[in-house]
Amino acid sequence: MASKKKTDIALDKEQLKASIVHHLRSTLGTCEEKASQESWWKATAAAVNEQVYERLTRTQQTHRKQDTRAIHYLSAEFLMGRLTSNNLHNLSLYKVCDEALRELGLDLADLCECEADMALGNGGLGRLAACFIDSLATLNYPAIGYGLHYEHGLFRQEIKDGRQIERPDSWREYGNPWEICRPESVQEIPLYGYVETVFSEDGSMKKVWHAGRKIKGVPWDIPVVGFGGSTVNILRLWESRASEFFDWDVFNAGGYVDSQAEKAQAETISKVLYPNDETEAGKELRLIQQYFFCACSIKDIMRRYKRAHGSDFSTFASQVAIQLNDTHPTVAIPELMRVLLDEEGLNWDQAWEICYQVFAYTNHTLLPEALEKWAVYLFERVLPRHLEIIYEINRRFLSEKVEAVWPGDDAIKAKLSIIEEGDQRKVRMGNLCVIGSNKVNGVAEVHSRLVQEDLFPEFAQIWPNKFCNVTNGVTPRRWLLACNPELASLYDEVVGKEWPLKLDLLRGVLKMADDKAFQKQFMSIKRRNKEKLVKVIKAETGIDVSAEAIFDIQIKRLHEYKRQQLNLLHIMALYRRLLADPDYDMHPRVFIFGSKAAPGYKLAKDIIYAINKVAERVNSDARIKDKLKVVFMPNYRVSLAEKLIPAADVSEQISTAGYEASGTGNMKLALNGALTIGTLDGANIEIAEEAGEEHCAIFGLTVDEVKAMKARGYNPYDFYYGNSEIKAVLDWFDTDYFTPGRPGELSSIKRALLEGGDTYLALADFDSYSEAHKKLDAWYRDPELWAKKAIINSATMGKFNSDRSIQDYVDQIWSLKSCKVD
Ligand code: 26Q
Numbered sequence: 055m056a057s058k059k060k061t062d063i064a065l066d067k068e069q070l071k072a073s074i075v076h077h078l079r080s081t082l083g084t085c086e087e088k089a090s091q092e093s094w095w096k097a098t099a100a101a102v103n104e105q106v107y108e109r110l111t112r113t114q115q116t117h118r119k120q121d122t123r124a125i126h127y128l129s130a131e132f133l134m135g136r137l138t139s140n141n142l143h144n145l146s147l148y149k150v151c152d153e154a155l156r157e158l159g160l161d162l163a164d165l166c167e168c169e170a171d172m173a174l175g176n177g178g179l180g181r182l183a184a185c186f187i188d189s190l191a192t193l194n195y196p197a198i199g200y201g202l203h204y205e206h207g208l209f210r211q212e213i214k215d216g217r218q219i220e221r222p223d224s225w226r227e228y229g230n231p232w233e234i235c236r237p238e239s240v241q242e243i244p245l246y247g248y249v250e251t252v253f254s255e256d257g258s259m260k261k262v263w264h265a266g267r268k269i270k271g272v273p274w275d276i277p278v279v280g281f282g283g284s285t286v287n288i289l290r291l292w293e294s295r296a297s298e299f300f301d302w303d304v305f306n307a308g309g310y311v312d313s314q315a316e317k318a319q320a321e322t323i324s325k326v327l328y329p330n331d332e333t334e335a336g337k338e339l340r341l342i343q344q345y346f347f348c349a350c351s352i353k354d355i356m357r358r359y360k361r362a363h364g365s366d367f368s369t370f371a372s373q374v375a376i377q378l379n380d381t382h383p384t385v386a387i388p389e390l391m392r393v394l395l396d397e398e399g400l401n402w403d404q405a406w407e408i409c410y411q412v413f414a415y416t417n418h419t420l421l422p423e424a425l426e427k428w429a430v431y432l433f434e435r436v437l438p439r440h441l442e443i444i445y446e447i448n449r450r451f452l453s454e455k456v457e458a459v460w461p462g463d464d465a466i467k468a469k470l471s472i473i474e475e476g477d478q479r480k481v482r483m484g485n486l487c488v489i490g491s492n493k494v495n496g497v498a499e500v501h502s503r504l505v506q507e508d509l510f511p512e513f514a515q516i517w518p519n520k521f522c523n524v525t526n527g528v529t530p531r532r533w534l535l536a537c538n539p540e541l542a543s544l545y546d547e548v549v550g551k552e553w554p555l556k557l558d559l560l561r562g563v564l565k566m567a568d569d570k571a572f573q574k575q576f577m578s579i580k581r582r583n584k585e586k587l588v589k590v591i592k593a594e595t596g597i598d599v600s601a602e603a604i605f606d607i608q609i610k611r612l613h614e615y616k617r618q619q620l621n622l623l624h625i626m627a628l629y630r631r632l633l634a635d636p637d638y639d640m641h642p643r644v645f646i647f648g649s650k651a652a653p654g655y656k657l658a659k660d661i662i663y664a665i666n667k668v669a670e671r672v673n674s675d676a677r678i679k680d681k682l683k684v685v686f687m688p689n690y691r692v693s694l695a696e697k698l699i700p701a702a703d704v705s706e707q708i709s710t711a712g713y714e715a716s717g718t719g720n721m722k723l724a725l726n727g728a729l730t731i732g733t734l735d736g737a738n739i740e741i742a743e744e745a746g747e748e749h750c751a752i753f754g755l756t757v758d759e760v761k762a763m764k765a766r767g768y769n770p771y772d773f774y775y776g777n778s779e780i781k782a783v784l785d786w787f788d789t790d791y792f793t794p795g796r797p798g799e800l801s802s803i804k805r806a807l808l809e810g811g812d813t814y815l816a817l818a819d820f821d822s823y824s825e826a827h828k829k830l831d832a833w834y835r836d837p838e839l840w841a842k843k844a845i846i847n848s849a850t851m852g853k854f855n856s857d858r859s860i861q862d863y864v865d866q867i868w869s870l871k872s873c874k875v876d
Contacts (some may be wrong), residue, residue: 070154073101094160095168099231105145106277110286116875117196121362124196125868129379131180132201134172135692137232143536144279170225171691173207176331177611178718179418185529185856191280191287194872200351203274203291206326211650211689216666220653233274241271241350249439261396263439269320270295271350281531284875292350294323330652331611332424348386371411375868378415381426381483387490388440414493414867417505418715430479448472451489455516488513493867497526498716498737522866526716527856530557533722538700540579558852573841587701591685599683603642604834608706612651612658615713619661620816626783632678641834644683648690660802667792700726707732710814712757721854727844731826744850749843753826754819770808773817
């Protein structure tokens with residue numbers, strides 16, 4: 055700080071102004087007269103960081119002094135988005151900073167726009183991890199997030215002639231003020247090579263892994279500021295570098311160019327995030343990424359433990375909890391075994407007991423193609439010692455656990471084995487996770503039930519108490535307080551300012567749901583949020599939409615099971631109805647999509663193309679008098695979600711029942727006053743329970759009905775020939791109505807729904823979806839009824855605070871103690 059002494063923790067406007075100007079000059083090397091917005095933003099971040107670092111140091115001192123048990127959250131993805139406004143809010147500095155900057159002639163919201171999103175994740179799973187570390191810090195739990203410091207996050211999406219183009223994301227090209235490099239905590243990670251069995255004179259045997267390569271792991275710490283600001287935890291992301299040792303060897307041998315190639319190879323590991331959100335055929339680089347960040351993290355955990363406890367591992371499991379965010383970090387299990395056995399000299403039983411106590415696993419998907427498997431030959435080449443350890447884990451599991459329950463049953467053994475036999479033998483990471491963890495959880499009630507009953511039924515029979523549920527949540531600080539400031543201050547007035555910590559307090563708003571004046575206030579906030587979005591839509595797409603219309607929003611990754619194609623079919627049906635009957639009675643609607651497709655997922659990209667082509671045709675058709683508009687917002691990401699969600703009237707949550715593990719966008723949208731049109735899937739079920747099913751537009755087959763229909767043998771042609779509207783809409787895809795002069799460009803969608811068998815039952819749910827939309831339309835035309843339902847939805851979302859999820863993890867799985875930092 056420029057003027058006051060460094061340890062001052064509260065900050066007033068004048069101090070903040072002075073600090074920002076000080077950093078503009080001495081950190082950014084510029085001055086008020088010529089500084090760019092970018093420099094002002096970085097100077098502001100630097101001023102805020104003075105507060106952050108002070109609290110970070112205090113947090114670490116407190117945790118070290120009290121030698122607390124901590125949770126280590128391992129995740130290949132952390133979808134953090136922007137940090138500036140979040141950090142200011144969590145430090146209670148947003149308002150002061152806003153005023154300080156205004157007096158300097160600047161606008162805080164504009165400066166926040168300078169920040170690139172930290173898009174180190176694909177979607178739900180990565181964003182969940184980000185909400186969870188926010189909640190952990192807010193609740194003062196000792197916690198650290200571990201992941202990969204990708205140079206390029208999720209690709210930037212451009213839309214060219216209606217098609218998705220992927221461009222590299224370079225979030226830190228011009229520096230990121232929120233990360234701190236920690237060279238003092240670098241790790242060295244072995245890869246490849248072979249395992250030697252060494253016998254010592256006393257007859258004991260030891261395994262020595264002679265690595266073929268070594269990679270350096272450089273940690274970057276992102277401070278995670280809890281709401282209220284007392285605890286600042288860290289997110290530690292590992293960047294891969296060439297190890298100097300190896301470079302030097304090659305270099306001395308005259309291989310300067312080769313050494314550069316080796317360097318490039320090493321740096322490839324953390325170069326880019328895999329953009330697939332459900333599947334990816336076993337790529338070597340992906341396995342190395344996973345091992346790299348897990349091995350760095352385990353070494354880091356070991357170092358910290360040994361600093362406090364030396365080589366006495368008897369308290370390791372009471373100090374360390376490790377959560378595996380899906381199967382992506384599974385290799386941490388055999389890695390911890392390897393370290394305990396080969397490096398610390400524990401015997402198998404001691405090492406296994408520790409591992410089993412330490413690990414827990416969260417499952418995020420039931421899709422069979424999303425369950426990770428690695429070819430045994432690949433594993434053997436990259437991680438030879440780990441494969442040996444996995445074989446031994448498997449041998450003991452099959453001969454002790456499985457044999458005890460199903461003696462002599464080889465079929466069951468084959469099914470539960472970590473190794474899948476066949477032409478190509480594979481390591482099943484899901485099975486390894488379940489066997490090596492003391493708890494396994496799903497992410498919504500129905501999902502957790504299916505994890506036990508359909509995905510891992512035999513494991514649940516062996517260990518009935520291992521399986522549990524933790525319903526997902528979202529941080530209300532980012533997803534209401536920061537993104538919807540007007541609604542946030544309205545709630546401050548009604549229920550007081552504690553709701554960002556105790557979201558259940560919003561139920562206090564229920565008493566106002568029938569109050570006409572309150573309804574007006576609530577809906578005028580929605581209206582202003584919509585007007586802001588109208589401008590964003592115009593700027594990003596050139597499309598004119600009216601805030602009078604219903605804003606109907608589907609924002610999520612593009613996947614057949616999420617059924618954007620069902621939404622599109624319905625839009626086309628509406629369009630057809632409007633063309634057939636110019637007086638067709640409906641309130642004007644704007645359908646808004648935001649979605650990225652995995653680059654190799656052909657049909658998903660075709661659906662994006664179809665949405666854009668239908669949009670072009672509909673938006674320019676004067677005959678329908680602006681009753682229908684379709685908008686595809688390019689490059690959907692956290693910072694765009696923050697603009698879309700507060701402006702939504704309708705939230706599309708239309709996955710085939712049994713396929714969406716939970717969903718979290720559904721929670722954010724309802725919290726901001728959108729009504730859900732949704733299936734009884736994932737957390738939709740719990741949302742409808744909280745809000746009351748009568749305040750949602752629930753439609754479609756249930757989980758059991760989906761199963762029954764599939765068991766009977768679902769035939770999409772029954773719906774094609776049995777429903778003239780479905781037939782007409784599907785046949786439209788074969789014409790050139792939306793792609794003038796180029797018929798057939800959209801036919802792949804029709805094909806997938808008919809010849810392809812309509813795996814996700816879009817046609818089966820079409821009618822009931824269409825009826826649900828009619829219901830919403832009727833509700834909207836009664837403004838008081840709509841306002842009441844919107845208020846009730848928002849006011850009843852308290853359960854979906856990620857603080858509640860974290861408390862559930864603490865109570866059921868982690869048993870942590872909250873640790874107040876003075
Ligand atoms: C796997 C192998 C190779 C490459 C990539 C992947 C991969 C990457 C990301 C597989 C899955 C994911 C992400 C899954 C995901 O986001 N699942 C979502 O998790 C949310 C949080 O629990 C749920 O709300 C969603 O329902 C679920 O779809």
